[in-house]
Amino acid sequence: MGDVVLSERAGKTLSITLNRPEVLNAIDVALAEALAVAVEEAADDAVRCVVLRGAGRAFLAGGDITAFYKDLERAGGVADAIITPFHRAIEGLRRLPKPVIAELHGAVAGAGLSLALAADLALAAEDTTFTLAYSAIGASPDGGSTYHLPRVLGLRRTFEVAALSDRFGAKQALEWGLINRVVPAERLQAETAALAERLSNGPTAAYGRLKALLAASIGDVLPDQLERERRAFVEGAAGEDFREGVSAFVEKRRPQFHGR
Structure with missing residues (x-):
């Protein structure tokens, strides 16, 4: 799996950390494939709760646009190589018969928002910023966001969020029901750990x-x-x-x- 995704178990909780901090964890083929493998490994019966987080200054700032720019003539093939394992990870998270928590901070953009929506619960630091972002590069969304967002926001709000790609903060995300809690940045890991501990000891x-x-x-x-x-x-x-x-x-x- 390499080091672009880190899996660490503490008791009954498995933490899956996106680990490309130098590019705000932007998703490329290697990260997408590693994430899919990590989610599959989370099916272990000894794991009773999963936490998704990002290393460095962001959770996940979307797709790695440079990967497309380097080979614009084959951009469709590059996209397919990223999206296929990413979708395997999204579907795997939704099928996991155990709670999944997204621990959000910094930028949660594009695929990052899609990934956050695939979790069962989401906690965000106060300074977290969100955007669906795809339309900003002339793309349509992936990662299940067109499945999850209408069920939370309704069709009109989803179209607004997706078509305009405006940024919004944690307070707005909480009001819209996209996340469960907003906490001070310095308390984010502790609050997540406490919730994971509670769930990992549950039924x-x-x-x-x-x-x-x-x-x-x-x-x-x-x-x-x-x-x-x-x-x-x-x-x-x-x-x-x-x-x-x-x-x-x-x-x-x-x-x-x-x-x-």
Whole structure:
């Protein structure tokens, strides 16, 4: 995987760090491929929470435009070589049956915003700036942003964000529902770590069923979604965490979940 993406496990949490700080973690072929591999490795049952972060001054400032500029005649091929593994990573994150947290700071642009949207929760430093950015270079979005943004912002706001590529801050992102919390920059890592610790000690299998139910709800009619919920609950009721949760409730103590 090389060093353009770093994977580090602390307890039950896996941190995936984009590591091209000299270019604000701009995504090229090597980073996209390494990210896809890291996400696949996060499927390990010992991992119960995943944190996405960027090294240096930014989370991810979009695509590496110089990669296109160096070979404009083959720009489509270069784009495909980046987007294909990047999309594998995005889909992998959404399918992971465990929580994914995006820890955002600095620039969150283009593919960076797409990646942040693929996480289940997002915390941002107060000075974080966001932009979808694609239209600024005459491109259409990728990374699932045209899937996720309309579901959060609606069609009109999404078109505005995508077509104008204006920058907006963490406060606006919070008001729009794009992120969950805004924290002082100096507290970002500590706040993320505390949330990851809480989630990594939670009922991981139940979180996985929750993610699957929410994903299915987008296209389901109510009777189908009700049936999905019934099956998920019944399946979970046979699990170790459910038995522990019920016992802890009745016995008036804190549950000790093991993710099963």
